[in-house]
Amino acid sequence: MTRFLFASDSFKGTLSSAQIAEILEDEARKVFPEVECAALPIADGGEGTVEAVLAACGGDYVSVLVEGPLGGSVEASYGILPDGRCIIELAAASGITLVERDRLNPLRTSTVGFGQLIRHALEHGARSVYLALGGSATNDGGMGALRALGVRFLAAQGNELYGRGEDLSKIASLDVSDLMPEVAEATFIVMCDVTNPLVGPKGATAVFGPQKGGSVEQLAELERGMINYAQVIKRTLGVDVADLAGAGAAGGMGAAAAAFLSANLVSGIDCLMDLAHFDDLLARADYCFTGEGRVDAQSLDGKVLSGVARRCASASTPLYVITGSISNDAHRLLDRGVTALYPCVDASTPLEEALAHAEENYRRTAARVFNELSRQNAEEAE
Incomplete structure (x- = not known):
């Protein structure tokens, strides 16, 4: 045999x-x-991760109507395992496959839909949450997702920013007082398919921005914005995400999860193999x-x-x-x-x-x- x-x-x-x-x-x-x-x-934490985990472990899909990377609505699903653990894939709501190639623009895309999936799961009782990062169309530092969870990003004039890539350089302060309380009750594990930091030559923008449609000028603007974002997070939360391994995953969503959700960033493939x-x-x-x-x-x-x-x-x-x-x-x-x-x-x-x-x-x-x-x-x- x-x-x-x-x-x-x-x-x-x-x-x-x-x-x-x-x-x-x-x-x-x-x-x-x-x-x-x-x-x-x-899968390694990118597209197909929820499907792979549920195929190996059993469980159910939960479908939600959320905002797509460029606005509008998309139907996205996350998974609930038999023991109640939850796995949510960024690509399902904010993935690059949801945007026509000629419309890709990392200044305009947002992870709001991914945040809406997380909110839905938390509101329905999920407290052990795996976040699968990879395959994103976004370079917003996770601002959109955090905004959907209640974080407010404010410009110098005091107006609230939407949470797109173009907003990174405009952040003057942030307010976490309305962050949904369920976040503090939950444990988050981030499945990363890359180990890139948030900024620098190996960071989210420099390495992955071009494949998301960014021009040389746009990438320079996004990098300046990401540096500003990291500085505001460090000043406000006392967390330094600029050089954190995995912080650059999914256009900076890794940094957002580490700083605002107290998430543990792990290898996506190793995490999936352990689950299965x-x-x-x-x-x-x-x-x-x-x-x-x-x-x-x-x-x-x-x-x-x-x-x-x-x-x-x-x-x-x-x-x-x-x-x-x-x-x-x-x-x-x-x-x-x-x-x-x-x-x-x-x-x-x-x-x-x-x-x-x-x-x-x-x-x-x-x-x-x-x-x-x-x-x-x-x-x-x-």
Whole structure:
């Protein structure tokens, strides 16, 4: 009996974690006469985290009509686990996939909707709350979310600011007297998919602002605003979030959670694997398979692949990685617990073609991996 554990991230826009697990099991059963397959949908704190946790642990979705990143209304869901713990995903209400690419503008987007989800959960009794940060369209420092929870951000003239990226530089003071009392009664754990600080060359604005539509001029304005924001928080609350690891997650939402919600910032992938009892599943597996849409330098720090690789290395379980494509530095993962790395397409394949044939390419690569593994086992048995 050969036992496999399939724990792959989704390939965004093409294959879900569940689809990938189905393909892997199909191809494994074609090659190995007796197999036992376990599948764990997985994510790193970004889009798909609630789905992955509920798939692993059970629980229920709660749907709420909230404000989208650029206003208007979106229907967003969060999860309630069987033991009453709550998991809320920022991408569901304030995610980049909710905004058309030509409308992305980090000066105008806000996390108000994410805050409305948190408010709803607290008002309905949630007191152990996991906040999954990642995949945001925002760079507002979490101002919008905090405003939805009762925090008031004031300009020099005394007028209240809405809580968009453009408001960061206008903050002169803040008022937490109307912060909903349930916040103090709750415990917050932030699942971060990055370790970036709030400001500086590795901060929220510099690293992630461009992918959210920010121009050079806009990013300079946002960085000045984020520095001002950090200074006001330190002056008012006595909390220094500027260089805090993970503070830059989701356009600064990590900083907001740490300073205003007394949240504990943890690795998103490690937190999810603990919630889903990943180590117990791994202990029963002979081989583990994982992957993500593209393996690059970021895969080494806080992403799904790095988290799974650490656990497999600790358990001495061979780890096979099937990915859409790889960067030139992907081989570094072979020193981080990865046994073998298989891209579905080579670097010369046009992106549109790779996306159009994602399932076909993945299935072909999976078949190749299982056949190679079978031959290797046969040679070792001789």
